Amino acid sequence: MEIVKMPLGMVVIKMLKPMFCVLEMRAAKQTDLKLTMPQFVLLFTINEEKEEVILKDMAEKLGKDKSAILRMIDLLEKKELVRRVVDQNDRRKNQLMVTKKGERLIAEFRKIESELNSELLEGLSEADMETFYKVANHIQIKSEQLKIASTI
């Protein structure tokens, strides 16, 4: 398998590209609202947080400039997927909340994704997938450590 000679990042990008392509096509068919990938990732990440989140948190978490996040939130708010709510304890902050509509969209997307996954993973064992997730998780954690270390 010559694939092993390819840089890890490239391997993953090459996997992700056609996968997201199919995902986008299917999502476009079933939902009228069309989100770009960065928008969806932002929406998903806000939703995922258990604590209150503000713009600054998302900028840090996604590794982008605040203004980039701000403009995406503008778009998400225009589509009624996210709301800004002023924090009454600190009026500089806007808490970001996913609306019911946003939650429905995420649920819909998750369904499409899980259907796609079962097609994509056909032929792979449970054990293989556990290993895959383990490796992905490992790389994520290590990368974050390195990122923090080199930022200091």
Added chain:
Amino acid sequence: MEIVKMPLGMVVIKMLKPMFCVLEMRAAKQTDLKLTMPQFVLLFTINEEKEEVILKDMAEKLGKDKSAILRMIDLLEKKELVRRVVDQNDRRKNQLMVTKKGERLIAEFRKIESELNSELLEGLSEADMETFYKVANHIQIKSEQLKIASTI
């Protein structure tokens, strides 16, 4: 491990983000030329081809519009990493060639990447990584099949 509940795409994105962040920081330190990720992926993909490649091929392969690729090639050409050469058999076509400078950049990047990889993969077994690559490859191939199937 609750991570398994996350959509596969999200898991991979979450792995890729900090990894690329570190990669970019290190690459920026060692090379004066700064490429964006899409530019680098394009450069790498042109380089990877064994046969002659033209703009149209890259647009198809990367799943983007011809004009998007065209403008990136403009940028890569301006940076002297890629050259267009008119195909003498069919003068509509421009063959894309990676320059020596481009090749050096790729080699440099590969080195940085492989160093990073050995840090990131520390603690994972060979067998784990083989499984990871196998799964990634499997997903890529299946996705491409689905993509083609749904395009027809």
Added chain:
DNA sequence: TTTATTAGTTGCATATGTCAATCATTATTC
């Protein structure tokens, strides 16, 4: 030799992204 197809290009619109400057609010310090 018309006509159709193909590869590349251009204009336009939107999205994404960084940086620097600014505004309002809250914390700190003297």
Added chain:
DNA sequence: GAATAATGATTGACATATGCAACTAATAAA
């Protein structure tokens, strides 16, 4: 308690990224 600093959000300027539609030049098909 008033001046100053720090924080969070916003804006403007600018470059890149991306898709769509219209167009040009070259080649293939009729």
